[in-house]
Amino acid sequence: MRHLILHIATWLLSRLANAGDRESLAGDLTEEHAALANSTSPSAAFKWQLRQVCASIAPLVWSRLTRTAWISTLGVALAAYIAVGVVEFTANWAIVRSLAAGTGTYTPLELIITVPAVALIAYFAARLRRGAAGVLGVMMLPVVTAMMLSGAEHMALWYRIVYFVVGPAAAFAGGALRRAVERKALASFPHP
């Protein structure tokens, strides 16, 4: 029974490792287990290997996540999306508080605040991960569409069209701005 548990645990752990490291990782555990079983006891060796398997899960998962570039890009884009949400919510809240009741929340003022903020957030996201601004723009499209459809009765048509086009476009513009700044910086770098 112990043998089966160790076999399954080690196999599962080796799946988390790099493809090139799987065989050697499982072999290392088997080798050390055999050495410990001889020098101490099979029970101590069993506990040791199980402890090693449990302690190895987190570093191997983390290593796998950080090695995969698209996950980092998606993470940065998601963080940027949350930042956009916070800006939008704050702008909306400030407008509702400052304007007279009944004016409505969807005003050009909100667009004036939100759109440059989206571009700025996308710019900084692209600084962290090059493709994050593009992913942010793509992420915004379905959400903006759903928002437009669900809140359509409260919004003027012009607002819906502008918001739908300008919102995601601002994210792409932020990414384009970052690329332009990068190109300029590279061009000004003295060549040997």
Next chain:
Amino acid sequence: MKGSEDGLGSLEHIVLLAVMRLGSEAYGMMVRREIERATTRDVSIGAVYATLTRLESKGFINSFQGEPTAERGGRAKRYFRMTAEGKGALRSAHDIILKMSAGLKGLQST
């Protein structure tokens, strides 16, 4: 301390030193044993492999496959060897420690 793109994190530093100490005998479990022996620090084999992978991607070590053996269930060892870049990274990390600790009292172990 996290490792930057070119620098060394604390575990990376220790693993690289272990690879250097072990020379031609540096493979995953031996690296783990060496760290445990020298530092009395309990490091998991997963953490060692994750660090070795990171060091390899930075070009500080390279690896090659050994022969499969019976005591390993017919599985091969993966040996690691330090590169010139790895040696350079270790040297510069060592220089930084020496410079930062120069003249400081109370750092010698008793």
